[in-house]
Amino acid sequence: MTTDTTNPLIFLMGTTGQTGRLILEDFDKKPEGVRIRVGVRKEADLQRLRAEGRDAVLFDLDDPRTFGPALFGVDRMNILTGYTIAMTHQTKTVVDAAKKAGVKHIVNQGVFAADDATDSKFCWFALVEAYIEASGIAWTHLHPNVFLESFLSVSRPIGGTFSTFWGENRVGYVALHDLAAVTAKVLRDGPERHGSKDYYLSTETMTSSELATALSEVLGRDIRYNSLDAADMEAHFKKGTIAVEDWYARSSLDLLTQFADGRMGYMGTVKDDVPYLLGRPATSVRKWAEMHKTELLSFVDQPQA
Numbered sequence: 001m002t003t004d005t006t007n008p009l010i011f012l013m014g015t016t017g018q019t020g021r022l023i024l025e026d027f028d029k030k031p032e033g034v035r036i037r038v039g040v041r042k043e044a045d046l047q048r049l050r051a052e053g054r055d056a057v058l059f060d061l062d063d064p065r066t067f068g069p070a071l072f073g074v075d076r077m078n079i080l081t082g083y084t085i086a087m088t089h090q091t092k093t094v095v096d097a098a099k100k101a102g103v104k105h106i107v108n109q110g111v112f113a114a115d116d117a118t119d120s121k122f123c124w125f126a127l128v129e130a131y132i133e134a135s136g137i138a139w140t141h142l143h144p145n146v147f148l149e150s151f152l153s154v155s156r157p158i159g160g161t162f163s164t165f166w167g168e169n170r171v172g173y174v175a176l177h178d179l180a181a182v183t184a185k186v187l188r189d190g191p192e193r194h195g196s197k198d199y200y201l202s203t204e205t206m207t208s209s210e211l212a213t214a215l216s217e218v219l220g221r222d223i224r225y226n227s228l229d230a231a232d233m234e235a236h237f238k239k240g241t242i243a244v245e246d247w248y249a250r251s252s253l254d255l256l257t258q259f260a261d262g263r264m265g266y267m268g269t270v271k272d273d274v275p276y277l278l279g280r281p282a283t284s285v286r287k288w289a290e291m292h293k294t295e296l297l298s299f300v301d302q303p304q305a
């Protein structure tokens with residue numbers, strides 16, 4: 001397989017989101033040897049990125065008419081879809097377009113799934129991964145476990161208490177800047193080095209109680225946890241306090257149910273490819289909390305609702 005290895009054009013999507021933003025930052029820090037094109041769906045983001053002097057194009061996963069101009073001349077791309085069942089037809093159509101455009105390598109942001117996973121969300125990912133592989137384009141699948149950044153959003157420690165939906169079970173985590181750095185590294189190196197590879201990012205496991213201890217130590221405050229389960233998450237969905245579309249909500253409940261009854265116990269295991277890709281250890285939970293100390297403390301200092 002021949003690719004433009006000297007100065008490949010890399011297409012990034014999802015750069016206004018929490019992972020994609022960090023992937024773009026990684027390339028900004030080390031721009032040598034690659035060209036970056038960014039695809040966004042909102043006009044305001046397009047104008048902002050162009051004002052920054054970037055090669056930015058209109059790109060909407062729900063509008064395949066935007067794919068041709070966005071992927072023209074692209075050598076390598078990431079696929080990063082949002083929290084939606086639409087990821088299935090979105091990935092199908094964008095992979096078809098990548099094939100027409102002559103893209104040589106797709107790096108796909110997936111989940112930490114077992115091959116025979118039966119919960120709906122992980123099945124959607126298995127289907128899109130199979131479709132990417134069948135396209136004939138070189139592929140690399142990334143398999144991150146739960147993002148530590150969840151403790152800055154859905155599980156933020158308001159008033160010193162965070163909520164998890166795993167009961168007392170051990171869960172694997174990954175820091176998003178590790179995931180972003182791995183994505184950027186794989187895109188930089190290209191398909192000769194990383195084609196047909198699955199990389200796993202479940203870099204440290206903790207129970208909620210261990211997490212509370214780690215956060216208490218790092219933040220110097222008494223951090224507690226609220227142990228919730230699938231039924232509690234369903235109540236959040238019904239109340240609208242966690243806003244997701246219906247099919248995605250159902251898939252999350254399916255996952256929590258299967259995790260609780262033991263079918264997805266692997267989510268509580270370490271499988272850490274970060275050192276192989278970055279030549280350094282993955283970021284520990286405590287180190288991550290140090291890095292986000294100010295933000296975490298701002299939640300701790302908020303009154304509980």
Ligand SMILES: NC(=O)c1ccc[n+]([C@@H]2O[C@H](COP(=O)([O-])OP(=O)(O)OC[C@H]3O[C@@H](n4cnc5c(N)ncnc54)[C@H](OP(=O)(O)O)[C@@H]3O)[C@@H](O)[C@H]2O)c1
Pocket residue numbers: 013014015016017018019020040041042059060061062080081082083109110111112144145146147150
């Ligand atoms: N949270 C976890 O613990 C976890 C763990 C493993 C895997 N994952 C996977 O990670 C992925 C989400 O990553 P994330 O948290 O970084 O996402 P995110 O912060 O929600 O960002 C999603 C990005 O996708 C863009 N986007 C959404 N719909 C689009 C469309 N129709 N066309 C073009 N762009 C669109 C958004 O752009 P706008 O700004 O325009 O909305 C945004 O930039 C999902 O596949 C999820 O399953 C999550």
